[in-house]
Amino acid sequence: MLIAFNKPMNTLSQFTDEGKWHGLSRFGLPSGVYAAGRLDRDSEGLLLLTDDGKLQARITSPRTKTPKTYFAMVEGTPSADALAALCAGITLKDGPTAPAEVAQVDAPDWLWPRDPPVRHRKTVPDAWLRLTITEGRNRQVRRMCAHVGLPVLRLIRWSVAGHALVDLAPGDWRAV
Incomplete structure (x- = not known):
């Protein structure tokens, strides 16, 4: 499974909240998916999430020059x-x-x-x-x-x- 998510500003690229910053858990995403890469808290936009470890590695590996x-x-x-x-x-x-x-x-x-x-x-x-x-x-x-x-x-x-x-x-x- 591959999910495209529009990460709002001031949201972390992880599921758990940290201090005053909210994580991804509040957006109703399917269970078992993880971010394929990161997007800074103060950045917005496309964050891909997947439950496929090989796909996650392929998207994030510097060798693939994604x-x-x-x-x-x-x-x-x-x-x-x-x-x-x-x-x-x-x-x-x-x-x-x-x-x-x-x-x-x-x-x-x-x-x-x-x-x-x-x-x-x-x-x-x-x-x-x-x-x-x-x-x-x-x-x-x-x-x-x-x-x-x-x-x-x-x-x-x-x-x-x-x-x-x-x-x-x-x-x-x-x-x-």
């Missing part, structure tokens, strides 16, 4: 140099990243309101990037964007391994 696409609202205006650096790969403290597919895009038309809302500053512009990576390091997209001077204000995972978030509201799930 593509993951994100939409990132960043603070600032991306320069051509910043976008080129993200595309070429960034050297982070834990080593160089693989090249990424990156494009500046309009705000997604499927975007839902975030709770809490993103704080907007009148004097600082923001922009949206669509990034596809084939790694899954801890907070990788956030760290890559920060490295080129574009702090992430909102991060939404759109797709993993060919499965996309299409027509799933935050907190909703479906079998795929």
Whole structure:
């Protein structure tokens, strides 16, 4: 069984609550499924869950180079140099990243309101990037964007391994 779940902001990618943060247990997911990968508490979007250990390993293994696409609202205006650096790969403290597919895009038309809302500053512009990576390091997209001077204000995972978030509201799930 494979489940596509739209993880809301401030929800953990585990079933148990931890402190003031809620886990996945409150969303009526089938028993016996586990997250195939993680999505940070402050990130939103597609989280795949499965009861198949081999499938979970295949989705999460760095060797399979599973593509993951994100939409990132960043603070600032991306320069051509910043976008080129993200595309070429960034050297982070834990080593160089693989090249990424990156494009500046309009705000997604499927975007839902975030709770809490993103704080907007009148004097600082923001922009949206669509990034596809084939790694899954801890907070990788956030760290890559920060490295080129574009702090992430909102991060939404759109797709993993060919499965996309299409027509799933935050907190909703479906079998795929």
